[in-house]
Amino acid sequence: MNTFVAIGDTVVDELRAILGDEGVLIGKAARYNRTRVPAPFPVHRWAEYVPDLVVLPRTAEQVSEVVKLANRERIPVVPRAGGTGLNDGALPLKRGIVVDIKRMNQIKEVDLVDRTVTVGPGINMLKLNEELRKHNVMFPDDPASYPCSLVGGRIGTSGWSLIGGRYGHTRDLVISFQIVLPTGEIIEVGDGGGRKIRKSSSGFQLKHLFMGHQGTLGIVTEATLELVPRPEMEFAAFFHYPSYTAAWESTGALAKSGLASLGGVVLFDEYKLRYLRRDDEAYIPRPDHVRAVVATALYGTRDEVEPAARRIMRIGRESGGTYLGDEISSGDWASRHDRYATPLHGRLDTGEVVPMSWHCEDASINYSQLPAVMEKWHAITARYAEKTGILDDWGMFAYTNGAYKPWGDYLTEIDIGIWEQKLSDDNWPDWVACKREIAQVALDHGGSITACHGATREGDAELIPVEMGGGFDVMLKIKAALDPNNIMNPGKYELDRAYGLDEKVFR
Amino acid sequence: MTAPPYDPAADGGLQEQFVEQWRDSAYGCFSSGHKFCREVCPVMQVTRNENHTPTAFHANIVAMEQGNLTVADVADDYVHCTQCGACELRCPNTLFTGDFYRNRTQTVKVVKAMRALAIQSGIEQPNWKRWVEATIDAKSEPVLDVPVSQENVARWSEGLGLPIGGETILFVDCEAAFYRTSVSRSTAQLLQMAGVEFGLMREQWCCGGPAAEMGYTDAARQLADHNVADWRSYGAKRIITLDPHDYISFTEDYVEYFGPDYEFEIVHITELVAELIRDGALTLTQPIERVVTYHDPCRLNKRKGIHASPREILRAIPGLEFRDVDHVTQWSYCSGGGGGLPIEKPEITAEISRRRLARAKELEVDTLVSACVWSERPLAAAGDEQGIDVRDLMELVAESAGLDPRGVHGAAGPQQEVPA
Numbered sequence: 073m074n075t076f077v078a079i080g081d082t083v084v085d086e087l088r089a090i091l092g093d094e095g096v097l098i099g100k101a102a103r104y105n106r107t108r109v110p111a112p113f114p115v116h117r118w119a120e121y122v123p124d125l126v127v128l129p130r131t132a133e134q135v136s137e138v139v140k141l142a143n144r145e146r147i148p149v150v151p152r153a154g155g156t157g158l159n160d161g162a163l164p165l166k167r168g169i170v171v172d173i174k175r176m177n178q179i180k181e182v183d184l185v186d187r188t189v190t191v192g193p194g195i196n197m198l199k200l201n202e203e204l205r206k207h208n209v210m211f212p213d214d215p216a217s218y219p220c221s222l223v224g225g226r227i228g229t230s231g232w233s234l235i236g237g238r239y240g241h242t243r244d245l246v247i248s249f250q251i252v253l254p255t256g257e258i259i260e261v262g263d264g265g266g267r268k269i270r271k272s273s274s275g276f277q278l279k280h281l282f283m284g285h286q287g288t289l290g291i292v293t294e295a296t297l298e299l300v301p302r303p304e305m306e307f308a309a310f311f312h313y314p315s316y317t318a319a320w321e322s323t324g325a326l327a328k329s330g331l332a333s334l335g336g337v338v339l340f341d342e343y344k345l346r347y348l349r350r351d352d353e354a355y356i357p358r359p360d361h362v363r364a365v366v367a368t369a370l371y372g373t374r375d376e377v378e379p380a381a382r383r384i385m386r387i388g389r390e391s392g393g394t395y396l397g398d399e400i401s402s403g404d405w406a407s408r409h410d411r412y413a414t415p416l417h418g419r420l421d422t423g424e425v426v427p428m429s430w431h432c433e434d435a436s437i438n439y440s441q442l443p444a445v446m447e448k449w450h451a452i453t454a455r456y457a458e459k460t461g462i463l464d465d466w467g468m469f470a471y472t473n474g475a476y477k478p479w480g481d482y483l484t485e486i487d488i489g490i491w492e493q494k495l496s497d498d499n500w501p502d503w504v505a506c507k508r509e510i511a512q513v514a515l516d517h518g519g520s521i522t523a524c525h526g527a528t529r530e531g532d533a534e535l536i537p538v539e540m541g542g543g544f545d546v547m548l549k550i551k552a553a554l555d556p557n558n559i560m561n562p563g564k565y566e567l568d569r570a571y572g573l574d575e576k577v578f579r
Numbered sequence: 580m581t582a583p584p585y586d587p588a589a590d591g592g593l594q595e596q597f598v599e600q601w602r603d604s605a606y607g608c609f610s611s612g613h614k615f616c617r618e619v620c621p622v623m624q625v626t627r628n629e630n631h632t633p634t635a636f637h638a639n640i641v642a643m644e645q646g647n648l649t650v651a652d653v654a655d656d657y658v659h660c661t662q663c664g665a666c667e668l669r670c671p672n673t674l675f676t677g678d679f680y681r682n683r684t685q686t687v688k689v690v691k692a693m694r695a696l697a698i699q700s701g702i703e704q705p706n707w708k709r710w711v712e713a714t715i716d717a718k719s720e721p722v723l724d725v726p727v728s729q730e731n732v733a734r735w736s737e738g739l740g741l742p743i744g745g746e747t748i749l750f751v752d753c754e755a756a757f758y759r760t761s762v763s764r765s766t767a768q769l770l771q772m773a774g775v776e777f778g779l780m781r782e783q784w785c786c787g788g789p790a791a792e793m794g795y796t797d798a799a800r801q802l803a804d805h806n807v808a809d810w811r812s813y814g815a816k817r818i819i820t821l822d823p824h825d826y827i828s829f830t831e832d833y834v835e836y837f838g839p840d841y842e843f844e845i846v847h848i849t850e851l852v853a854e855l856i857r858d859g860a861l862t863l864t865q866p867i868e869r870v871v872t873y874h875d876p877c878r879l880n881k882r883k884g885i886h887a888s889p890r891e892i893l894r895a896i897p898g899l900e901f902r903d904v905d906h907v908t909q910w911s912y913c914s915g916g917g918g919g920l921p922i923e924k925p926e927i928t929a930e931i932s933r934r935r936l937a938r939a940k941e942l943e944v945d946t947l948v949s950a951c952v953w954s955e956r957p958l959a960a961a962g963d964e965q966g967i968d969v970r971d972l973m974e975l976v977a978e979s980a981g982l983d984p985r986g987v988h989g990a991a992g993p994q995q996e997v998p999a
Contacts (some may be wrong), residue, residue, distance in 0.1 A: 097630070100652045104642050105635040110612030119647055128628065155629065156614055174627040194627065196618045206941070219669070220614040410615070410671040416607065416682060427603065429610035492610050 079124045079169070083145055087127060087169075090137045097126040106152055106170045111160040111529075112431045112490045114500050123150065123164040130175050132250060132258050132293035139291065140256030142169055142559050149254075150561050151287040153193060153225030156217045158432050159525040159532065161228060161286035165563035171291055173224050179203055180294070187299045188247060188268045193224025193292045209299040212239035212371075215524070218409050224292045230284025232524035234408060234471070235335035237327075237478030238371050239300060241524075243283045244475045250294040251282055254555035258293065267296050281550070286526045287561035289554055305377040307370040308405035309384055311393025312362045316342050317443065319364035322391035324439055326368055327472050327479040329387055331380045333372035336472045339482075340365040341446055344467025347487070350417050366393060369405055418464055418489040421457075428464055428489030433507060435514035436523040437484040442470050448513045449486045456506040460499045463506070464489035473523055483523040486510065507531030515539055528564035536565055585649045590700055597696045598644045604685055607672055608637035616666035616686075621913035622659045622920070625930045631659035633666035633686045636693070654697040658704055659927070662687045662792055662918035663877035665910045687882075690918070694794025706922045707793040715798050718784040718805075720753040727757050732783050735760035735986060739767055744813030745778035750806075750829075752822035753785050755952045760986035762952050765977035766821045766848055768984050773860040775851075777819060780809045788828035793919045803828070803836050810843060817844045819851060821973065823878035823885075823951045824917065830883070847879065849950050852976060853888035856895050863979040866898025869946045869968075871975075872939050873901070874958065875909040876951030877917060889950050889972055896979045902942045912938065914954035921957060932957035936965045948972050 087096045097103070103122045124147075129135045142149045148168025155162050164170055176192035179200065183189070184207055191200060198219050201210050213226060214234045221231070227249060231242035239245065247270055248262030261279045264272025282289055313319035323339045340348075342363050368384055370377045388395065395401075418428025437445050446468055457463040466487035472478035490503065508531050511521040521527050521535055537544040548570040551558075558571045587595045616633040617623055623631050636657065642648040667673055670684040697703070713721040718729050733741075735756050741749075749770065755763040770777055787802030810818065820826045829845040855861040873893060879885040886906035893901045904912075915921065915931030935958060939947045947962060949955050950972040959969040977984045 097628075099630075100648055101635070101639060101642075101656055102628075102630050104647055105629050105632075105638055108612075108638075110614075115641065115645065118642065118645055154614065154617075156612075172629060174629065177627065199618055217613070220617055407675075410674050416672060427606040427610045429612065493606060 079145075079147060083141065083147070084125065086141055087125070087138065090134055090141070091127055091129060095128045095130070095134070097128065102126050103170075106155070106172060107163065109155050109157045109160045109162050110430070111158050111163075112429055112492060112495070112503065113160070113163075114495050115492055116496060121164060122167065123170040124167050126170045126172055128172050128175050132252060135171060135173075135252045135291050135293050136256045136258050138169065138171060139252050139254065139559075143255055143557055146557050147559060148562050149291075149559050151224070151228065151291040153222040153228065154196070154217070154220055155225075156221045157225060157229055157525065158434070159229075159286075159522070159528055161526050161528050161561070161564065162225070163529075165561075168559075173291070173293075174222070176224075176293065177222075182207060182299075183268065184209065184299070186268050188296050189299055190267075190294065190296045191223055193227070193249075193295060194222050196220065196222050197226075204299070205302070208302050210302050211245065211297050212300050213242055213245050213297075216409055223295050223297070227283060227292050227295060228285065228287055229524060229526045232471075232473070232483055235369065235371060236475050237334050237336040237472050238332070238476070239335070240298075240475040243280065245298045246279070246283070247296045247298060248279060249282070249292050249296065251290040251292050253290045254557075254560040270298075284526065286528050286564055288551065288564055288567055289560060301373075303371040303377075304374045305370075305372065306405075307377050307381040307384075308367065308401045309369075309381070309388060310365060310367045310396040310401040310404060311388045312396055313364045313366070313393055314361045316364045316446070318392045319366050320443055322388065322393050323366050323470070324479075325387050325391040326366065326384065327439075329383060331370065331383060332476075333370045333376045333380045334384070334478055335369040335371045336478055338367040338472075339442075339470040340367070341468040341470075343450060343465055344469060344487075347417060347466045350419065365396070367401075367405065417466070418491065420461070420464070420491075426491050427493070429492040430466070431488045431490050432485050432525070433488065433510050434483060434485040434523050434525050435511065436473055436481050436520040437470070437514060437517060438481050438519065439479070441517040441519065442482060442484065445484060445513055445517050445519070446470075449510055452506060452509045452513070453486060453488055456502055460502050462491040462494045462499060463503075464491075481519075484514075484519075504531040508535065511535050533564070533566045583649075585643070585646065593696060593699055594643065594650055597650075597692065598640060601640050601689055601692060602644050604689070605637040605640035607682070608634060608670070608684060609641045611670075611672055613671050615669050615671060619665040619669045619911040621661060621663060621665070621911070621915060621931045622927060624911070624934070625927050626659065628659075630656045633670075633684075636660070636686055636689055639693075640689070650693070650696050650700050651702060653693070654702045657690050657693045657697070658923050659920075660690045660918050661877065661913055661915055661920050661931075662690060663913050664881035665877070665913070668881055668910055691792060691794060694792075695796050696794075698794045704793070704923050707795075707919055710919075710922050711790045711793060711795045711798050714785050714790060715801065718782075718802075719756065720785050720789060722754050722758045727753070729782065732756050733779055735763045736767060736779065739764070739771070741767060742778040743781055744815070745776060746815060747775065747777040747817045747819060748780055748810060748815045749777045749819045749821070750780070750783065750786070750825055752820070752825050752952060754956070755821060756783075759952050759955060759971070761974050761984055762821060762955075762971045762986070764984035764986040765971070765973040765982065768982045769852060769855075769861065769973065769977055769980060770819070772980060772982065773855045775855070775860075778813075780806070781812065782809055784809075786825045786828040788824050788832060789919060791828070791832050792917070793922075799832065800836060803833055807833065807837060807841075815843065817846060819846050819848060821848045822953065823847065823876045823883070824953055827878050827882060847883075847885060848973065849879070849885060849888040849892060852973070853891045856892060861976075861980060863896050863976065865979045865981050867896050867975055867979050868898050869975075870900040870902065870944045871946040871948050872904060872942050872944045873972075874914065874935065874939075874947055874949040874951075874954065875906050875912065876949060876954055877913055879950060880906050881910060889948075892972060892976060893948065896975060899975075902944055904938070904942070914949070914951070914958045916951070916953045916957045928957050929960065932961040933964065936961040936967055939967055940965055946970055948975060
């Protein structure tokens with residue numbers, strides 16, 4: 073069922089009047105290239121999800137005019153930032169208009185007194201930090217996609233940062249932002265009011281409502297971000313262990329060290345080590361007794377980090393770890409954005425190398441539950457790998473998940489290689505079922521089905537009502553109230569239910 | 580807006596063969612999907628249009644295989660590339676599987692191949708077409724407003740007494756032969772001063788690299804055939820290039836054309852001059868009172884890994900204050916002068932150069948030094964706007980060696996200042 077109208081020439085003309093000719097793209101290549109994100113994708117059904125056109129706005133006013141037009145004409149609107157998401161929030165399930173915000177990448181204000189930077193949502197963090205470096209400050213939002221994801225997408229997904237244990241995650245680092253609502257109004261949201269105010273008790277906490285909305289509640293057009301001093305010192309230490317259990321115990325000890333400079337702790341499981349050893353460049357030493365790894369990183373002033381480094385080394389060793397050496401520790405941490413998922417490591421059961429897409433299934437899991445979840449996730453993956461012949465278990469990471477207090481729960485992820493060229497109507501449902509079982513395990517163990525990717529699509533989305541409980545009904549009411557015509561990214565998060573629709577996607 | 584569906588009968592299976600050849604490497608990108616290439620791409624930094632990303636260049640091939648796109652849908656997108664190679668370096672597939680799998684993401688080759696497919700399919704870019712036709716006609720690229728001609732291809736060297744032929748040949752690129760003759764005169768006199776024996780070609784034609792970059796493979800091959808025959812006619816063994824684009828043509832394209840029989844040693848001038856300084860054959864005595872930074876030419880730094888020798892040379896020039904930016908940071912820098920971009924999309928080239936000069940300005944330098952004559956035209960235009968002088972490395976070295984090479988730096992036509 074499609075309740076939306078096709079886009080006519082008069083709408084295209086109106087859009088050109090708003091954006092100029094070069095701001096409206098109707099060519100096939102423009103539309104096909106804004107149909108997918110890195111999340112696994114039924115490539116044989118690509119043509120079904122192509123937007124009708126793409127707009128490249130430069131201002132919030134242009135975005136507002138586009139959304140008002142779409143709302144009037146009942147045309148779906150899907151915001152797109154970097155297009156690097158792992159749960160395809162930016163995929164236009166019902167076609168319509170893709171609003172690609174990459175041209176909104178200006179740095180509008182650097183305030184070194186009140187310690188904020190105000191930017192367009194199309195700016196990338198690495199690029200932003202290149203500019204901030206000259207002021208000796210940085211914006212410390214550091215996901216795996218640091219070289220390519222954009223601030224707008226970080227807000228849209230409520231991102232997680234590798235060094236969030238020290239500096240916080242996206243929701244902590246975005247002080248306030250401007251958002252165009254589904255009916256076209258431009259509003260500012262923060263904790264309360266005040267563009268540069270970090271903490272307020274005024275009204276509802278609207279920043280958090282729109283943080284992680286996956287494009288279903290509007291389009292972010294400006295953000296005011298936290299500035300922190302550039303750290304004088306970075307210290308990374310990697311330890312190895314004879315077993316997952318030993319590494320898990322050490323992870324707990326390191327994470328609750330109480331060191332304020334601790335950016336995070338990362339636990340590599342045994343599958344991950346086997347995956348990384350598939351090529352000659354893997355850094356993990358070969359002896360069989362090296363079965364699991366834990367990485368830590370400290371950031372801050374020299375006065376903080378030097379003594380904290382001594383403490384971390386002591387805890388690592390006392391809790392059973394063996395230091396992997398300076399070269400591996402600093403080198404591997406430096407390459408943390410690039411290293412861990414490459415399609416060329418994909419293997420079939422036979423050992424044949426095939427180009428596999430990286431899929432990362434994430435969840436938030438309490439520390440106590442990590443070993444049990446790890447075993448269940450690998451078992452599920454093994455079952456579907458055998459059944460489909462196109463999946464490959466690339467191992468798991470668990471990352472400390474709390475802001476400023478890196479203990480208690482973990483961003484837990486399993487990396488799965490998928491031979492995307494072989495996806496078909498026959499095996500796509502198996503993949504969706506695999507995802508769903510993985511997500512269900514997270515719920516069974518008292519967790520959340522996603523820590524940072526979002527859960528917009530089939531395989532995850534149907535479990536959102538289960539996880540949210542009565543909160544999901546509130547979500548439906550908010551969605552219907554803010555987006556009366558269901559134009560903002562329709563088909564995601566089961567929010568179509570707010571309009572009496574119950575259509576599954578990617579059946 | 581929308582091309583009709585692909586029909587293999589209509590083009591003799593050209594597109595089908597293209598997809599067959601490039602599909603697997605395209606999947607290497609499609610299935611990775613990281614897009615780390617996007618923010619280092621000099622074109623993308625300006626246009627902010629995802630159509631122009633290396634990711635799209637690969638994904639299009641997957642879409643062609645699926646029957647979703649044809650070459651007509653995508654040809655214009657592939658014009659938006661300087662072939663600088665930054666995307667290939669920044670690709671995690673290259674960075675972390677290069678040694679073991681012998682893998683390097685091949686975006687430049689994909690762009691060249693798609694441009695060639697477009698031409699074979701009858702889709703041409705008007706300015707490229709004119710450019711290549713004029714090149715074939717005059718045997719050199721039409722780099723000047725006034726006509727270039729074969730009679731004048733060596734006029735830059737008047738008065739230097741350079742022989743023709745020999746074991747070592749100095750190949751002087753079209754831009755340096757006609758437009759910025761100060762580079763070629765500096766280079767030649769430095770080699771003479773250092774006692775390097777070398778000659779010029781009997782008849783130097785364009786290297787063919789620009790035609791190859793634009794997809795005109797037949798024209799490129801025609802030019803290459805002539806040059807190699809010229810070299811062989813007097814038994815040349817070593818070819819010195821002063822232009823990084825020629826260096827790519829001779830070390831990559833020509834090797835493909837001529838296979839294992841291709842017998843020439845190809846040397847880039849910065850490598851040779853660094854060695855001559857190191858060995859004491861060249862002594863730089865005249866102080867150059869400038870505050871400079873160095874622009875890593877893409878084809879030297881990103882495509883060929885040559886970034887140490889130009890820096891070594893700069894550090895040998897007395898009086899110079901050198902404010903360096905490391906070569907990895909410069910992966911995302913470019914002049915916009917390569918890959919035919921300034922011929923079809925001059926406004927994008929100009930903006931890329933403008934941004935490059937703005938970065939130089941932040942360092943509070945008075946001079947930006949490059950080692951690529953093709954970069955120096957757009958960079959100099961941007962430098963004029965921002966009050967920064969753009970010089971070629973060889974010009975500065977010649978000056979520091981006490982030479983007065985004369986020639987022109989591009990502006991007023993080819994020969995006015997060359998001594999009779």
